[in-house]
Amino acid sequence: xxxxxxxxxxxxxxxxxxxxxxxxxxxxxxxxxxxxxxxxxxxxxxxxxxxxxxxxxxxxxxxxxxxxxxxxxxxxxxxxxxxxxxxxxxxxxxxxxxxxxxxxxxxxxxxxxxxxxxxxxxxxxxxxxxxxxxxxxxxxxxxxxxxxxxxxxxxxxxxxxxxxxxxxxxxxxxxxxxxxxxxx
Amino acid sequence: xxxxxxxxxxxxxxxxxxxxxxxxxxxxxxxxxxxxxxxxxxxxxxxxxxxxxxxxxxxxxxxxxxxxxxxxxxxxxxxxxxxxxxxxxxxxxxxxxxxxxxxxxxxxxxxxxxxxxxxxxxxxxxxxxxxxxxxxxxxxxxxxxxxxxxxxxxxxxxxxxxxxxxxxxxxxxxxxxxxxxxxxx
Numbered sequence: 013x014x015x016x017x018x019x020x021x022x023x024x025x026x027x028x029x030x031x032x033x034x035x036x037x038x039x040x041x042x043x044x045x046x047x048x049x050x051x052x053x054x055x056x057x058x059x060x061x062x063x064x065x066x067x068x069x070x071x072x073x074x075x076x077x078x079x080x081x082x083x084x085x086x087x088x089x090x091x092x093x094x095x096x097x098x099x100x101x102x103x104x105x106x107x108x109x110x111x112x113x114x115x116x117x118x119x120x121x122x123x124x125x126x127x128x129x130x131x132x133x134x135x136x137x138x139x140x141x142x143x144x145x146x147x148x149x150x151x152x153x154x155x156x157x158x159x160x161x162x163x164x165x166x167x168x169x170x171x172x173x174x175x176x177x178x179x180x181x182x183x184x185x186x187x188x189x190x191x192x193x194x195x196x
Numbered sequence: 197x198x199x200x201x202x203x204x205x206x207x208x209x210x211x212x213x214x215x216x217x218x219x220x221x222x223x224x225x226x227x228x229x230x231x232x233x234x235x236x237x238x239x240x241x242x243x244x245x246x247x248x249x250x251x252x253x254x255x256x257x258x259x260x261x262x263x264x265x266x267x268x269x270x271x272x273x274x275x276x277x278x279x280x281x282x283x284x285x286x287x288x289x290x291x292x293x294x295x296x297x298x299x300x301x302x303x304x305x306x307x308x309x310x311x312x313x314x315x316x317x318x319x320x321x322x323x324x325x326x327x328x329x330x331x332x333x334x335x336x337x338x339x340x341x342x343x344x345x346x347x348x349x350x351x352x353x354x355x356x357x358x359x360x361x362x363x364x365x366x367x368x369x370x371x372x373x374x375x376x377x378x379x380x381x
Contacts, residue, residue: 031216033238033362040239041246043209048251050202052261054210056291060315068316080326081319091203096294098207103295105208106215114300118223118287133306139286140293140310141317146279148318149325150272151265153279153290159240161265162358163247165350167338168267172276177237179280184229187285 029112044163051091053164055156057147059096061085066093081148120188211295220296222287222303229284234369238362245358252351264337271330 031039047054061081066088069076076082086092107114115122117132125131147153150172152160158176161169217239218224228236254260283289288296288307296304318325344350 030218030235031213033217033235033242036213036217037239037242038246040210040213040243041250043206043213044243044247045250045254047206048247048260048262049254051199051206053263054206056289056294057311057315059294060290060311061319064312064315064319079319079322081322089200091199094200094203095207095210096291098204098209099211099214099291099294100207100298101204102208102211102213103215103220103298104211104300106212106220106295107299110215115223116302118221118226118303120223120226129302132303136286136288136303136306137310137313139282139288140307141314142282142285142310143279143288143290143307144282144311144314145318146275146277146282147290148315148322149330150275150279154240154283155289155291157265159244159247162244162354163251164262164264165248165340165347165354166264166267167335167340168265168272170340171267172272172279175273175276176280176283179277180284181229181231183281183284184226188226188230 029110044159048163053156053160054095055092055152055160056096056099057144057153057156058085058092060144061148062088062090062093063096124188207294210291211298214292215295215299219292220299220301220304222296222301225287225292228369229287231369234365237365237369241358241362241365245355245362248351248354248358252348255347264339266337267335268330269333269335271326271333274329 044054062085065076065082065085068082069087116129117127121132121135143153147156150157150168152158152169152172154176157169158173159169162173163169214220217236219236219239224233225236227233251260251262255262279289286303286307288304290311293304293307293311297308340350340354341347344353
């Protein structure tokens with residue numbers, strides 16, 4: 013491994029930015045159990061429905077009132093929307109105190125597709141479209157179905173979790189190519 | 197109002213922690229999916245293991261609210277495939293894209309906008325899609341407790357399996373990279 017010293021150093025520097033796995037997982041579990049105690053199963057994809065309901069409600073009140081999907085999720089004055097706004101705030105505070113500069117285009121993406129931000133933004137729009145379409149069809153996302161569901165021992169959460177990991181791993185191979193260069 | 201404040205507080209804590217493990221960084225998420233860095237999947241699996249034990253404790257004292265989502269063989273499976281393609285493509289999920297957008301990542305904002313479009317499209321066709329693929333293969337709200345027979349034993353079993361999986365991910369992912377292995381051993 014002595015032929016890739018920069019990679020090693022980079023990794024050491026990375027390690028100082030981030031929390032170790034075990035305490036981070038304990039902290040997140042503490043938050044999840046707190047949410048179960050004070051609200052119910054945590055969820056984030058429902059926050060998208062709440063936001064849309066709030067945005068579209070005043071413009072198309074009849075449409076929103078008659079569509080089942082908007083009827084079953086509360087509007088933006090709810091825990092669900094407050095939670096995703098909180099997520100954005102928590103991410104902001106995390107970034108503020110981490111001190112690691114952000115890349116406009118991720119390094120792996122740039123190595124494969126170049127530094128054009130437009131292509132990355134288009135791919136993210138498509139990716140975001142797919143994760144929300146899938147999450148709303150299943151009734152939850154990584155948090156609302158996999159984490160919440162598995163925590164409650166729900167078979168739906170375990171089934172969803174196994175398939176999303178497997179498909180995301182396959183997709184990332186296709187998107188980024190094999191990482192054999194990094195393995196040696 | 198209390199619920200809004202509780203949601204806000206919970207979201208801030210959640211967003212801060214997932215940012216601190218690197219789950220808002222699409223490079224780190226891609227390296228997790230490419231089996232180069234084990235930390236994010238290990239973090240998720242251990243968080244579920246601890247949460248399942250914590251929730252079993254809550255239920256033992258009669259606190260909290262649970263909602264078991266049904267398993268629809270076709271709908272849950274197809275949804276997971278669509279979700280997995282999107283997750284592998286952009287490296288964000290519905291929660292982390294909010295935290296990453298808050299962190300200042302512009303590509304996450306596009307994922308968020310795409311998410312609103314995906315939500316709007318699904319909501320528009322909700323009635324037809326649910327009737328066509330969700331309901332016919334709906335198995336109901338199955339849980340492991342139904343098979344194991346005892347809720348607490350099932351939670352311990354699940355935590356053990358997730359803990360073992362996190363350990364295995366450390367071994368397998370670590371084998372694929374020079375820098376992962378030094379942490380796995």
